[in-house]
Amino acid sequence: MNSKLDQILKYIINLFLIVWIGFSIFMFAWFIISSFKSTREIYTSVWGLPKVFRIENYTRVLTDFGLARFLLNSVLTVLTATVLTLALSAPISYVLSKLKFRGSSFITMSFIIGIGIPVQTIFIPLYLMMSKINLTDSLTGLIWLYTVTSLPFTIYLLMGFFKTIPSSLADSAQIDGASAWQSFIKIMLPMARSGILSAGIYIFVMLWKEFELALVFISKEHKQTVSLGLYSLVTKLTYTGDWGGLFASVVLVILPSVVFYILLAKRFIAGLTVGIGKN
Amino acid sequence: MLMESPILNNRYKNFILATTIPVFILYGIFMIFPILQSLYYSLFDWSGFTKNMTFIGLKNYAELGTDNFFLKTVWTSLKYVLYGGVLIIGITLLFTYAITGYKSKRMKDLVQMILFMPNTVSPVALALLWGFVLNTRWGLLNSILQGLGLGFLAQGWLGDDYIFGAALSLLVWIHVGFFIVIYLAGADRIPPSLYEAAEIDGANEWKRFIMITIPLLKDVIETSIVLWTIFAFKIFGYIYAFGAGGCGSDPSPGIRNLSVQLYLTAFGKRTPINRLAYASAMAIILLLLVAILIYLIRKVFKSTEILEY
Numbered sequence: 001m002n003s004k005l006d007q008i009l010k011y012i013i014n015l016f017l018i019v020w021i022g023f024s025i026f027m028f029a030w031f032i033i034s035s036f037k038s039t040r041e042i043y044t045s046v047w048g049l050p051k052v053f054r055i056e057n058y059t060r061v062l063t064d065f066g067l068a069r070f071l072l073n074s075v076l077t078v079l080t081a082t083v084l085t086l087a088l089s090a091p092i093s094y095v096l097s098k099l100k101f102r103g104s105s106f107i108t109m110s111f112i113i114g115i116g117i118p119v120q121t122i123f124i125p126l127y128l129m130m131s132k133i134n135l136t137d138s139l140t141g142l143i144w145l146y147t148v149t150s151l152p153f154t155i156y157l158l159m160g161f162f163k164t165i166p167s168s169l170a171d172s173a174q175i176d177g178a179s180a181w182q183s184f185i186k187i188m189l190p191m192a193r194s195g196i197l198s199a200g201i202y203i204f205v206m207l208w209k210e211f212e213l214a215l216v217f218i219s220k221e222h223k224q225t226v227s228l229g230l231y232s233l234v235t236k237l238t239y240t241g242d243w244g245g246l247f248a249s250v251v252l253v254i255l256p257s258v259v260f261y262i263l264l265a266k267r268f269i270a271g272l273t274v275g276i277g278k279n
Numbered sequence: 280m281l282m283e284s285p286i287l288n289n290r291y292k293n294f295i296l297a298t299t300i301p302v303f304i305l306y307g308i309f310m311i312f313p314i315l316q317s318l319y320y321s322l323f324d325w326s327g328f329t330k331n332m333t334f335i336g337l338k339n340y341a342e343l344g345t346d347n348f349f350l351k352t353v354w355t356s357l358k359y360v361l362y363g364g365v366l367i368i369g370i371t372l373l374f375t376y377a378i379t380g381y382k383s384k385r386m387k388d389l390v391q392m393i394l395f396m397p398n399t400v401s402p403v404a405l406a407l408l409w410g411f412v413l414n415t416r417w418g419l420l421n422s423i424l425q426g427l428g429l430g431f432l433a434q435g436w437l438g439d440d441y442i443f444g445a446a447l448s449l450l451v452w453i454h455v456g457f458f459i460v461i462y463l464a465g466a467d468r469i470p471p472s473l474y475e476a477a478e479i480d481g482a483n484e485w486k487r488f489i490m491i492t493i494p495l496l497k498d499v500i501e502t503s504i505v506l507w508t509i510f511a512f513k514i515f516g517y518i519y520a521f522g523a524g525g526c527g528s529d530p531s532p533g534i535r536n537l538s539v540q541l542y543l544t545a546f547g548k549r550t551p552i553n554r555l556a557y558a559s560a561m562a563i564i565l566l567l568l569v570a571i572l573i574y575l576i577r578k579v580f581k582s583t584e585i586l587e588y
Contacts, residue, residue, distance in 0.1 A: 003483050006483050006484060006485040006486075009485060010376075010377070010380070010484070010485070013373050013374075013376060013377045014377050016373070017373075017374055017377045017378070017390070020374075020394075020455075021390060021393050021394065024393055024394070024396060024397065024452075024456075025393060027408055027412070028396070031404075031408065046411075046417045046422075047419065047422065088301075088302050088305070089302070091297075091298035092298050092299050092302045092303075094298070095294070095295055095298045095299055096299070099291060099295060101291075101295055107299060107303055110303075110306075110311065111306070114306065114310055114311075116505075116509050116569065116573065117310060117314070117566070118509065118512060118513035118538065118565060118566070118569065119513070120513060120515070120537075120538045120541050120542065120562060120565060121313075121314060121317060121562040121563070121565055121566045122309075122310060122313035122314060122316075122317060122562070123545075124313075124316075124317060124320065124327070124545055124555050124558060124559050124562065125312075125313035125316035125317055125320070125559075126309065126313055127546075128316075128327065128555075129313070144309075145309075148305060148306065148309040148310060149309075149310070151302065151305075151306055151310075152306070152310075179294075180291050180293075180294030180295075181294060184294070205399050208401075209399065209400060209401040209402060209516075211401065211402050211403060211515065211516035211519075211520070212515045212516060212519075212538075212542070215519075215542075215546075216542070216546055226401065227401045227402065227403050227516065230401060230403045230404065231403045231520060234403065234407060234520075246407075250404045250407065250408075253401050253403075253404060254399075254400045254401055254404050257399045257400065257401075258396065258399055258400060260399075261395075261396070261399040262392070262396075265388070265392045265395075266388065269391065269392075269395070269460050269464075272460055272461070273460060273461060273464035
């Protein structure tokens with residue numbers, strides 16, 4: 001009798017999961033389908049299919065509403081910040097995970113704490129600091145902020161990766177007379193390649209959807225990144241009632257990170273979970 | 280490890296200095312030092328945009344204690360921590376149970392991928408989406424209810440009565456997808472021999488989940504509760520863009536957490552308050568609340584029995 005109850009329970013949980021997943025797929029599909037509808041079609045049947053698939057919505061938002069500009073800004077900012085974060089984090093993560101020296105655990109701890117610091121606790125001083133050096137309303141400024149705020153979590157991720165790589169190879173290279181830099185670049189970096197790639201994908205996706213720092217630090221329209229640009233477009237397009245354009249904007253904004261994620265989901269998830277379960 | 284040999288120590292020294300010091304200084308300047316600055320600003324009466332800065336000691340903090348708007352956002356943040364925490368951890372555990380039962384690895388990966396997907400999407404897009412789901416007149420939820428003949432259950436979900444639940448449900452939908460990834464990774468690392476032994480002892484699947492999986496996921500559960508507590512206070516975009524009266528207005532007071540209120544106090548554009556010093560005091564309280572909650576959570580978990588495996 002007991003096991004029958006368990007079976008029923010299992011069916012219910014699985015049903016719940018299926019509904020949940022069905023809903024998620026439906027919502028994403030609905031976004032895409034609606035982006036091909038005319039505004040009139042959206043009004044007459046919100047949840048239905050379009051009669052013809054039209055791409056006017058896309059061309060309109062890209063040109064007239066400057067979405068192309070937002071996409072370009074985001075590509076520049078996010079790619080640069082991702083590369084910069086990895087370049088700064090990889091060496092220090094290697095050192096902190098493999099070498100013990102005075103202060104190493106203090107430095108490690110302060111980065112770990114940094115993961116938990118909400119950016120809201122520091123954005124007022126940051127804003128004043130950045131406006132003093134003219135880096136507000138600037139993509140360069142945003143690249144710096146993205147890089148610095150990504151450091152703690154990236155270092156945490158990469159330390160996890162370096163810990164899984166045996167140090168014997170680097171050690172023997174050292175004995176053979178290679179400098180520390182040489183053994184890091186020639187031996188450790190190639191071995192950590194997949195870990196660094198996973199971390200890079202994670203940083204890219206997280207920065208692509210970033211909204212808050214952009215909202216605080218960017219106000220000029222031609223400097224906006226995609227999340228912020230989408231926010232202004234929502235206001236504009238709901239005001240004019242251009243729902244078709246709105247959906248096309250949403251699809252264009254979310255497409256790069258979602259496609260990137262789907263293609264590399266396995267790596268992405270491996271990157272996120274490397275530290276789980278081995279303390 | 281090689282470092283223990285003193286001869287090689289010197290060779291490492293420059294390498295260690297060159298790799299750690301610049302990054303650590305950069306981090307210190309942009310992330311640690313600003314915390315101290317926030318603390319300093321919080322002791323002044325200052326808009327932030329003028330030279331007029333008057334030292335007022337702890338008066339900002341005293342004012343926070345009587346500021347009903349602020350207290351309400353603290354309460355709302357705590358509600359996100361508690362309700363969100365129970366729902367998210369509960370649902371994530373149920374899904375962990377269901378997904379670990381799958382025989383096919385490919386199926387597991389696919390389900391996990393779809394669940395996580397909302398986490399890769401701009402918060403503005405998701406807030407907009409949720410507006411469509413819950414719209415009173417033609418939203419998905421009310422349409423389904425009407426279709427099922429349950430039209431009497433349809434509500435104005437975005438009105439004041441339901442708005443908190445509306446925002447909470449969005450956060451739950453997103454974060455179950457986030458935590459399931461961590462839970463499944465944790466469950467993957469449990470040695471299969473334990474389950475086999477329990478099976479021989481006659482424990483059925485559900486019992487095995489309760490007796491083996493959950494206790495062995497203790498660390499993962501603790502991590503997820505800590506992370507959710509941080510998230511609940513610092514989540515911004517989803518709530519900010521979840522405009523109650525259509526997009527483009529400030530978020531309804533009923534759903535604002537501490538972060539959103541802090542932003543509106545410092546930089547809000549529609550109803551400019553521009554009190555940077557006062558907002559800095561909020562920032563310090565935010566940091567303290569998060570630190571205290573994390574400390575308490577750790578303490579609770581430490582006091583529960585430690586399991587060996």
